[in-house]
Amino acid sequence: xxxxxxxxxxxxxxxKRYRSGHVEKVALCQVSLAIPRAEFWIVSGPSGSGKTTLLxxxxxxxxxxxxxxxxxxxxxxxxxxxxxxxxxxxxxxMVFQEFALVAGMTLAENIFLPLVPQGGPGETERxxxxxLLERFGMAxxxxxxxxxxxxxxxxxxxxxxxxxxxxxILMLDEPTAALDxxxxxxxxxxxxxxRAEGRTIVxxxxxxxxxxxxxxxxxxxxxxxxxxx
Amino acid sequence: MKRQLxxxxxALGSAHRRTGRTLSLAVALALVTFGYSSVLFLTEALxxxxxxxxxxxxxxxxxxxxxxxxxxxxxxxxxxxASIAGVVAVQPxxxxxxxxxxxxxxxxxxxxxxxxxxVRRDLSLVMLEGxxxxxxxxxxxGESLAAFLGLEITDAVTLxxxxxxxxxxxxxxxxxxxxxWTSDVILMNVADAREFLQVPPGQxxxxxxxxxxxxEASVAARKIAExxxxxxxxxxxxxxxxxxxxxxxxxxxxxxxxxxxxxxxxILAWDRLTGVGxxxxxxxxxxxxxxxxxxxxxxxxxxxxxxxAVYGAVPGILAAYGYVFLARAPGLAEVLLGWSSxxxxxxxxxxxxxxxxxxxLCLVVIPFVAASLIPAWRTATHDPHGLLRGAA
Numbered sequence: 198x199x200x201x202x203x204x205x206x207x208x209x210x211x212x213k214r215y216r217s218g219h220v221e222k223v224a225l226c227q228v229s230l231a232i233p234r235a236e237f238w239i240v241s242g243p244s245g246s247g248k249t250t251l252l253x254x255x256x257x258x259x260x261x262x263x264x265x266x267x268x269x270x271x272x273x274x275x276x277x278x279x280x281x282x283x284x285x286x287x288x289x290x291m292v293f294q295e296f297a298l299v300a301g302m303t304l305a306e307n308i309f310l311p312l313v314p315q316g317g318p319g320e321t322e323r324x325x326x327x328x329l330l331e332r333f334g335m336a337x338x339x340x341x342x343x344x345x346x347x348x349x350x351x352x353x354x355x356x357x358x359x360x361x362x363x364x365x366i367l368m369l370d371e372p373t374a375a376l377d378x379x380x381x382x383x384x385x386x387x388x389x390x391x392r393a394e395g396r397t398i399v400x401x402x403x404x405x406x407x408x409x410x411x412x413x414x415x416x417x418x419x420x421x422x423x424x425x426x
Numbered sequence: 427m428k429r430q431l432x433x434x435x436x437a438l439g440s441a442h443r444r445t446g447r448t449l450s451l452a453v454a455l456a457l458v459t460f461g462y463s464s465v466l467f468l469t470e471a472l473x474x475x476x477x478x479x480x481x482x483x484x485x486x487x488x489x490x491x492x493x494x495x496x497x498x499x500x501x502x503x504x505x506x507x508a509s510i511a512g513v514v515a516v517q518p519x520x521x522x523x524x525x526x527x528x529x530x531x532x533x534x535x536x537x538x539x540x541x542x543x544x545v546r547r548d549l550s551l552v553m554l555e556g557x558x559x560x561x562x563x564x565x566x567x568g569e570s571l572a573a574f575l576g577l578e579i580t581d582a583v584t585l586x587x588x589x590x591x592x593x594x595x596x597x598x599x600x601x602x603x604x605x606x607w608t609s610d611v612i613l614m615n616v617a618d619a620r621e622f623l624q625v626p627p628g629q630x631x632x633x634x635x636x637x638x639x640x641x642e643a644s645v646a647a648r649k650i651a652e653x654x655x656x657x658x659x660x661x662x663x664x665x666x667x668x669x670x671x672x673x674x675x676x677x678x679x680x681x682x683x684x685x686x687x688x689x690x691x692x693i694l695a696w697d698r699l700t701g702v703g704x705x706x707x708x709x710x711x712x713x714x715x716x717x718x719x720x721x722x723x724x725x726x727x728x729x730x731x732x733x734x735a736v737y738g739a740v741p742g743i744l745a746a747y748g749y750v751f752l753a754r755a756p757g758l759a760e761v762l763l764g765w766s767s768x769x770x771x772x773x774x775x776x777x778x779x780x781x782x783x784x785x786x787l788c789l790v791v792i793p794f795v796a797a798s799l800i801p802a803w804r805t806a807t808h809d810p811h812g813l814l815r816g817a818a
Contacts, residue, residue, distance in 0.1 A: 286717020
């Protein structure tokens with residue numbers, strides 16, 4: 198297989214099928230893509246088109262039925278669970294549609310969660326998080342329990358968590374689903390500033406406020422698990 | 427180390443976040459630990475009490491049996507026993523139980539020959555206060571018994587002897603590591619003891635035989651049995667083993683009964699732990715999605731349940747200690763002591779064997795912590811995407 202030397206995220210003939218008894222459901226079929234470093238791409242499509250499945254495959258959260266995913270030049274498809282978890286921690290920062298913050302924990306505790314298995318945050322990570330909290334206007338909420346935050350605040354918290362390990366790739370699932378126009382603008386500005394720092398960003402959405410934004414690098418459209426060209 | 431500390435901190439936070447689950451498991455664990463610890467503490471304390479008491483027994487005790495029951499023994503047998511090779515001394519002993527109807531309690535009356543140098547020496551080692559009983563009417567009590575009766579030295583008490591009353595003056599108190607002795611023993615001179623217990627001159631409760639080589643007690647016992655075919659000869663070492671066996675058996679029976687409680691607890695624990703709810707599944711999904719490995723999730727869960735085990739087991743053990751050694755194990759002591767009632771109430775000397783904690787660890791804590799790992803492992807091996815979407 199030819200590997201695109203400039204692609205930060207590369208998928209080749211990616212398929213995902215789910216089996217339920219004797220019935221097989223095709224969630225994704227032969228998807229190939231290459232997203233260059235420091236670009237911001239959107240994966241759009243109607244509900245059930247396979248956007249979230251594609252994102253989960255690209256992030257190494259599930260294994261494909263067929264095909265391969267290469268992140269920053271390293272294939273993550275055939276890694277064992279142990280190494281795939283490390284790839285998720287070190288290469289990909291993931292922001293989930295419902296933010297996936299742990300209720301009962303403060304925002305700071307949630308942000309530092311990825312670092313717990315390696316002994317918790319060091320001084321470098323603390324400084325990085327302090328700077329991100331300031332930059333995202335969240336410094337005042339560090340010790341607030343996440344269930345007390347608004348949707349916009351929780352999303353910004355989730356983005357900070359995705360950046361805590363300084364991963365070069367940021368993936369967001371339906372990032373504008375719970376946001377008003379003003380918060381969409383704030384979030385896109387933040388994401389563009391992250392792209393300017395060299396991060397590669399992929400977000401799934403069917404929100405026109407994002408898909409029609411001319412500042413983004415491109416839009417991939419998924420329909421029934423296949424990429425439209 | 428740093429990694430483990432971070433995981434422990436996370437586990438502590440998880441245990442506090444899931445207050446309901448933590449509390450219900452800790453309370454159930456505390457109850458089971460309390461039950462097992464109580465039996466273990468009481469068994470070990472009684473065993474050590476009787477073991478200590480057994481060390482003061484003569485090497486052999488010769489009792490006469492009539493109709494299969496202990497009866498007074500004739501002192502005529504003394505020279506014949508003393509002539510057996512290996513026998514150092516034979517001492518006739520006058521002692522027995524004295525029932526005080528007003529207190530509905532038995533006391534152990536022991537006649538001591540204070541003219542005998544060995545008796546003087548032994549008693550001087552345990553005397554707490556006062557002097558040895560010499561003249562008629564003088565008694566020495568164990569300190570617990572004196573305290574229970576509210577008597578101080580020079581106080582007098584009148585007790586019935588047959589149809590008459592006898593005035594006794596407390597001239598001293600003694601202490602002993604054996605709580606059983608200080609709880610119910612009354613020392614007096616041999617003549618008074620004979621009067622109280624109605625033992626005629628020339629007869630004794632039993633004969634205490636001291637041997638030059640206690641390990642050869644069985645040989646001396648066989649020779650005494652040849653001389654006195656109807657006598658019962660009690661070997662001290664045999665007696666210690668019998669006590670051990672008795673308490674092992676009773677402790678084991680109680681342990682067996684508590685097994686059902688342990689099983690119930692493990693079922694409850696299994697139910698609570700296997701029923702990984704949607705919130706917990708989602709949390710495991712989050713952890714895996716942000717880069718935790720299955721092993722990290724399991725270690726965190728292991729620490730979390732160790733925390734719960736400590737929350738449950740420590741209060742259970744402390745409560746059992748208080749129940750046995752401060753409250754005197756009401757309800758349980760009767761079961762382990764069998765038919766006998768000790769009056770005044772026996773206050774046991776705390777005796778805790780570190781091995782008991784190992785038993786507790788193996789029976790309760792380890793199965794609990796291990797039981798928690800299987801459901802956590804089953805959940806953590808799913809992919810994070812499925813866990814977060816609630817599909818796994």
